[in-house]
Amino acid sequence: MPELPEVETVVRGIRRRASGKEVLKVECFYPGTVRDIRDKSTGYGTIEMVDRRGKYILIECSAQVVIMVHLRMTGKLIYEDSGEKESSHCRAQIDFRDGSRLIFDDVRTFGKITIMDKGKEKELLSKLGREPLAEDFTADYLEQKLSKRTVSIKQALLDQKVIAGLGNIYVAEILYRAKVSPLRAAHKIKKREIKEIVKYTQQVLSQAIEKNGTTISDYRSVEDKTGEFQNFLKVYGKEVCDCGEKIKRIKQGGRSTYYCPHCQT
DNA sequence: ATTGCTTCCTGAGCGC
C-alpha cells in the first residue's frame, strides 16, 4: 500500500521518464477511475512539473491542466516505452505523443485519476495537514494538532488532516522507534514524546525514500521495481521484537496495529 | 469540530 515514500518514489520516476512529454489523452478502462472536472476539455500540452502532496501525485501540464493521481492501496503507475508488456488490471492510461505511456494498474480499483484546471488542486488538497518532511513540520505544530483529539495516537497519525502522507506501515514504525504505545490517547502524549515522534517521522520517511519505499505485496515503482525498505521494518508484520518479546497485533478502527508492549509505553 | 461507521473491490489464504 503506497504511503508517502512510495508515492515520492513514483513521482521521481515519472519526472525522470515523462518530463517534457506531450500528453495526448487519458484513457479510462474502468468506470469511475478517471474523472475530468475541467470547465472545458481542451488539450493537455506537455508535462512541466511532477509533484507530490501527501499521497497525491500532481502532474502539471502546460495547457494549465493538472492530472492528479491517488494510488490508494493497489494502484501502480508503470511507464512503458512501447507496447510490449501487458498489465493485468489496467484501469487507465496516460498516452504520450511519442508512443510511450503511463499505465495505471489497480487490482482493487480504489485508485483515482482526476483531471482539473490548474489551481483547483490547491482547493481540493487544502484540508491536508503539513508535509512531514517540510521545515514547518515541528513538535509545536503536531502538539497543537493532537491537543483536541481523544482518539488513539495511532489513529490521529493516520489522519491526513494531521500529517499528510502517513499510512498504516509507517505509523507503526514511527511509534515503535519513538517508544510510544499506539493505544495512548493523542492529546495525552507528552511534549517530550511528540518531539520523538517528529524526529522519527522525518528519519523513517527519509530512509524509506532512500530505499525506494516498502513493498509488502503490490507496490511497484514506475520502473515496475519493488522497494527495499521492507528489509528495515522493525515492527510491522513482525512476530518478535529485537528485545525478545512477542510483537502484539491488535485492531484499531478496523486496521491492524503492530507494537511491542514491552518497548512502547 | 471530532468521531465512528459504511462503502468501494479483488485476490490470497484458509478450512472442509
Place this chain on the structure above:
DNA sequence: TGCGCTCAGGAAGCAA
C-alpha cells in the same frame, strides 16, 4: 479441486 468465508485497507460520505 473447489467452494465459501475472512481479511487487507485509504479516504469519502454520512450521522451523531
